Amino acid sequence: MNNNFRRFLRKMLCCPECHSSKLKFNTHKIICLSCRSKYRFINDVPILVDTTSKKILQKELFSTSGYVMVKEYIEPKKHIPVPDLTFNIFDRKKLHKLFTHNENEDYVVLNVGGGPKREEKNVLNLNIGPFPNVDVVADAHNLPFRSDSLDSIMMAAVLEHVQNPQKVVEEAFRVLKKGGFIYAETPFLQHFHGYPDHYQNFTLIGHNFLFRKFTKIETGPTTGPFSTILILISNFFDDFIEHKYMRKILLILTCSFLYPFKYLDIFFKKNLNSYKLTTGVYFFGVK
Ligand SMILES: C[S@@+](CC[C@H](N)C(=O)[O-])C[C@H]1O[C@@H](n2cnc3c(N)ncnc32)[C@H](O)[C@@H]1O
Ligand SMILES: [Zn+2]
Numbered sequence: 001m002n003n004n005f006r007r008f009l010r011k012m013l014c015c016p017e018c019h020s021s022k023l024k025f026n027t028h029k030i031i032c033l034s035c036r037s038k039y040r041f042i043n044d045v046p047i048l049v050d051t052t053s054k055k056i057l058q059k060e061l062f063s064t065s066g067y068v069m070v071k072e073y074i075e076p077k078k079h080i081p082v083p084d085l086t087f088n089i090f091d092r093k094k095l096h097k098l099f100t101h102n103e104n105e106d107y108v109v110l111n112v113g114g115g116p117k118r119e120e121k122n123v124l125n126l127n128i129g130p131f132p133n134v135d136v137v138a139d140a141h142n143l144p145f146r147s148d149s150l151d152s153i154m155m156a157a158v159l160e161h162v163q164n165p166q167k168v169v170e171e172a173f174r175v176l177k178k179g180g181f182i183y184a185e186t187p188f189l190q191h192f193h194g195y196p197d198h199y200q201n202f203t204l205i206g207h208n209f210l211f212r213k214f215t216k217i218e219t220g221p222t223t224g225p226f227s228t229i230l231i232l233i234s235n236f237f238d239d240f241i242e243h244k245y246m247r248k249i250l251l252i253l254t255c256s257f258l259y260p261f262k263y264l265d266i267f268f269k270k271n272l273n274s275y276k277l278t279t280g281v282y283f284f285g286v287k
Contacts, residue, residue: 001044005124005135008108009046016050016144042130045137049128053139056163057128057196082255085230086279087262089269090220095284096120099152099181110150112140112172113158123154128196140168145175152176154183157280159210160190160201169210176287182214185282188221188275189228191235204275207283214285221278224265228279230258 013030014021020034030039030046039048049057100109100120107122114125115134126143127134138144140155140162153172159165172182187201202210208219223231234255241247268274275281 001135002121004106004122005108008106008124009136012145012149013046013048014144014146016048016053016138016142019147021146042137045130045134047130047137048144049137049139050142053142057139082234082251083259085227085234085255085259085262086223087227087265088222089224089265089274090218090222090282092222092282095183095218095282096154099154099183099284102151107151109152109154110145110175112143112153112155112168113161114154114156119154141171143171143175147174148177150175150177150180152181152183156185157187159184159186159207160198161195163199165200165202165210170213173213173287178287180287181284182211182287183282183284184211185222185280187280188278189232190279191232191239202281204278204281207281211283211285214283214287216283216285218284219282221275222280222282223278224268224271224274225277226264226268227262228277230255230262231279233258 010025013023015023015032015035015037017037018032018035020032022033024031024033028041030041030048031037032039037050039046041047096119100123102122109120109123111119111123111125113127114123115127116132118125118133124135125133126136126138126140128137128139130137136144140158141164153176155168155172159168162168169184176182184207186207188203190201192198204219204221208216234251237247237250237254241250
């Protein structure tokens with residue numbers, strides 16, 4: 001873990017059990033001076049999960065799909081070489097820049113459900129699993145951060161995997177500073193996928209409703225209808241063709257033939273109906 005993240009955690013963390021900020025940091029442990037809870041480190045990563053979350057999450061992590069996730073994250077699957085079928089109809093790069101770039105060297109963005117990818121060097125990953133590039137192990141339903149403390153929070157493809165998405169968004173609202181940014185991207189028309197479990201997807205309206213306490217800056221669909229249909233077709237092969245090699249061949253052939261059609265989504269960038277047939281939706285706002 002870099003020194004910037006270490007300083008950030010010492011300043012911002014609180015006890016997930018009692019929310020006290022009176023923490024004592026030892027080399028191997030964090031001790032809450034209010035409720036005496038002790039939290040250990042695994043390879044320099046603090047495990048800040050409260051007792052209730054631990055019970056629920058352990059069950060999830062050790063469910064079948066949880067195992068798949070752990071396996072995939074720890075030994076990434078060899079990807080089948082198929083062209084990408086996604087064409088984004090919004091400027092994700094521009095949006096990401098707005099909440100990740102800052103003159104201040106200490107500026108850190110919390111990525112809830114983040115890792116194993118590191119989005120930017122100042123993006124700190126929080127996850128329920130101690131995967132590669134995860135900096136804090138904690139439950140999104142009970143963030144181990146002080147209220148009104150963080151500058152910026154992002155969550156990508158996470159709200160569909162949590163049991164209580166409204167609670168997760170409320171936690172983000174609690175820990176964000178006034179004026180802090182929130183960015184979330186969540187599936188709408190996507191097939192069932194685990195990690196560790198898949199509870200719900202969101203329409204644009206439902207997603208905006210989750211974030212109603214924030215002031216909206218920009219929201220919308222992530223892809224147009226062509227990408228959505230193409231991705232669902234490829235999901236069909238992934239989910240229903242049992243034979244491994246047959247599945248690979250069909251995926252390579254169909255994706256190679258279909259992917260040029262995704263560019264037709266260029267014409268749906270400004271279409272007011274795009275939110276009706278999109279793979280996902282996003283919300284960018286401020287507290
Ligand atoms: C589909 S993956 C997305 C990973 C990453 N955000 C990305 O965009 O590549 C969903 C992630 O959410 C994490 N997650 C699920 N439930 C969580 C919870 N209650 N608290 C923290 N992370 C959670 C999972 O462990 C998993 O890594
Ligand atoms: Zn405590």
